[in-house]
Structure formats: structure tokens, C-alpha cells
Amino acid sequence: MSLLIRGGTVVTADMEERADVFCDEGKIVAVGPDLEAPITAEVIDAGGQYVMPGGIDPHTHMQLPFMGTVASEDFFTGTAAAMAGGTTQIIDFVIPDPEQPLMAAYKDWRSWAEKAAADYSFHVAITWWDESVHQDMETLVMEEGVNSFKHFMAYKGAIMADDEILYNSFTRALELGAIPTVHAENGEMVIQLQQKLMSEGITGPKGHPLSRPPQAEGEAANRAIRLAEVIGTPLYVVHVSCRQALEEIIRARLEGHRVYGEVLAGHLLVDESVYDSQDFEYAAAHVMSPPFRAKEHQAALWKGLQSGSLQTTATDHCCFKADQKAMGKDDFTQIPNGTGGVEDRLAVLWHHGVNTGRLTRSEFVAATSTNAAKIFNIYPRKGSIHVGADADLVVWDPKATRTISAKTHHQNVDFNIFEGMTVEGTNSHTVSQGKITFANGDLRAERGAGRYIKRPRFV
Ligand code: DUC
Ligand code: ZN
Ligand code: ZN
Secondary structure (H helix, E strand, O other): OEEEEEOOEEEOOOOEEEOEEEEEOOEEEEEEOOOOOOOOOEEEEOOOOEEEEOEEEEEEOOOOEEOOEEOOOOHHHHHHHHHHOOEEEEEEEEOOOOOOOHHHHHHHHHHHHHHOOOEEEEEEEOOOOOHHHHHHHHHHHHHHOOOEEEEEOOOOOOOEOOHHHHHHHHHHHHHHOOEEEEEOOOHHHHHHHHHHHHHOOOOOOOHHHHOOOHHHHHHHHHHHHHHHHHHOOOEEEOOOOOHHHHHHHHHHHHOOOOEEEEEEHHHHHOEHHHHHOOOHHHHHHOOOOOOOEOHHHHHHHHHHHHHOOOOEEEOOEOOOOHHHHHHHOOOHHHOOOOEOOOOOHHHHHHHHHHOOOOOOHHHHHHHHHHHHHHHOOOOOOOOOOOOOOEOOEEEEEEEEEEEOOOOOOOOOOOOOOOOOOEEEEEEEEEEEOOEEEEEOOEEOOOOOOOOEOOOOOOO
């Protein structure tokens, strides 16, 4: 089946032009004015709308087994919700338990993801170290299309990577042509503060941000950056949430070191006052790590994105329902960490980024799609509107409005961190592999239609 998107304005990371887009067999085959299409082609009338590369969310955790439970959103519901909001690819994470062989964990995640409706790739976390990990990293890079490895510098006693693991893994990633990424929080500092707060009787969600101060993130970001610098590897810092971590990235980039930073839509738009609520359910629903921060950090993050010091936007989509969050009713350290957002990232960034003048439309495309495709080496197949690229597209109506709510969202979770936010500008259509998967509110996601996307090593 072929598809013609007619009459819109194509927006990419580097240009805008009035052009039609013709897709066939899952690929973009022509971009230009007044294209002809066979009579059998489906047609989208994109008059008055923008046609952009589908969003790429480089940081999600579908059906993640974590903190004694499993994230409620699975690979089908999560990618379907993503497409309802214009995101056509996710990069999720394989997270082996300590001592679990990497390849066994990788196979688990690959099998769980077979039901995905949209395309997906995997970063693989390095949570422990021995010769088999060293070897499996090679297999993953050379045979399985994994070009990024994740390191949690927090979650001590579970998945935390200490400095020895970081050193070994960063070195190996560089040898193999893969990029290390880090969740930057000082895990020792966090655990000490958690114990102190609990012993002082601070057991509710308010303890969560207090146990994970910006200094813990800034310190870890600096440590990872300096290790990477000595080893000579580029580095990608996930979910930069505070000024301190951002400043470490800026400093390193000014010194000529290739360090990338990702910011979450949630960290840009939600502040730490959510933890002051006396309503446990509400406050616990916002427990994620790093936590939501004071407003001054949000202002810094926006500037980081505007200046290009932060290149990508993501969600860290990791959903737990109220009954799961209740596991931490008497102990905030037991509240499963995670919030959603994969469905809403594009709309909230358009509304608060483009409509406010903070971002141009092309900068929006770069921050929501193209930069992730480039950094993780799937450009121009993804993140572009080039002939030959995958036909993953979003048709964006800048005048349409919608009010975000857990009552109407497609995400499999009973809470939405953007609840009640009215956004102007949203997708009328989402196209994945040349097929319309969302049209004016009608979600047509197909279980299992998503493909595993290999990401070539850096050579
Ligand atoms: N942070 C979260 O909030 N959830 C999953 C993992 C993480 O690092
Ligand atoms: Zn993280
Ligand atoms: Zn994460």
C-alpha cells in the first residue's frame, strides 16, 4: 500500500519547504511539489499542517522488572501510546540482573518486545563485570546492532555500576565502536541520605528528592565525564535534571570533549513542589529518579536545550500504577521509581518550546527525533525525510488543541504528570513504516508490527 501526504509543509532539522511526501513499501520514495500518486494510494490532506520525522524517544522502560514489580506499560501498549502522540521509535533498555549473562537478558528483552507496534532498539546496561561481559559486549555490537551501553551510577546493591565497572566498560565500548551512557547519580550518597532520612522519621515521598540532591547528580556526571575523558570515549548523559550536571556537560564540551546530554520533557515542565502534597498517591506518582527539581533547574535545562548543550529529549517512560506505588507507603525508598510521558513528549515540547519561541520548528525536530537518530547512528534511515528513509512521519496540526489527562491518554497507567495541561499543536496523523497508525484520534496500532532496528557501530 502506498501513501501520499499532500499539501503540507515539510519540516526537517535543517529546512522547511512546501512539499508532498510519497511513501511506498514502508519507505519515503519522493519528496516534492505536486506529486502524482497511483489511484490506489491512501491520501492524507496535510493542508495547513507540518509534516515532520516521527519522534524518537531514546529513553523508555517498557515492562521493566524493577524494585520488586514490573512496569505496567508493555511493549505493545507503550509503543501504541507513543504513536498516538507522534513517536514512531523508542530506544529501550536491556537491564541484566547482576551476574545474569548479558546475552540471556538481551534475549529476554527481544522476546518481550516482539509485540511492539512501533520500531524499537535497545541500549544494554552493564550492571556487573567479568570476562563474559567483556565478550558479550562484542557479540552485541558486532552481531546484534547494539551501539550503546548504559551505566546506572545509582541503585547501589542492585544495578549500580561502580568506578571499576565504569572504567572497564567505557574502555571496552570505545574499543568496539559503541557509546557509553550514564544515569548520573552518586549511589553511595543516595543510600546514605535515604538511611538518614528514614532514621529521622521522614518516610513519605518528600524524602525522595531530599535523598537525591542535585549535588549527587552533578558529582556523578563529572565523574563519568572525567573517566570518559581519560579513556578517550564520547559519553551520553541520560536525563540531565539539574544545573549542576548541565554545567559539567557544558564545561566538558567547551574543553572539546564529545559529551551529549538528554533532557526529559518531565524535568522541563514539572517541579519539585509535587512532592509537598499530603496525598501519598499524588506525590508517589511523581517519584522518579532523578527527581523533579526546583524551578531554577527547569530554567537552566531549557537554556541547555536552546543552546544545544543538551541535544535530545526523552521521557524515561517507566510506568507504575497506584497499587504498585503503594509498595512504598511507609518507606519512600520502596516506591517504584518511574513516570510516564511517551505519548505526550512531542505535544508538550511543541507547546512550551515552539509556541513560546524557545525553539524553532526545525530545532524541535532536531530535539525530538533527528539528534537521537544521529547520536545513536540510525540517521538518515530514521529522523529524516530523505528519499530512501523509513516512512516514519508525523502530520502536525499547529492549531489543534487538546487537554492531557489520564482519563483520555492511551498509556497503560492511571496517572499523567501533565494532567490538565492544554496544548496547542498536536499530531493529526502518525505514519509508521508507511502505514497510518493514528488518524484524528483513531489509534490503529498493530501488535507485532514494530521491528527491531539494528544500530551500526561507530567506525
Ligand atoms: N529512573 C526511574 O525513575 N525509573 C527507572 C529507572 C531510573 O533510572
Ligand atoms: Zn535513569
Ligand atoms: Zn531510565
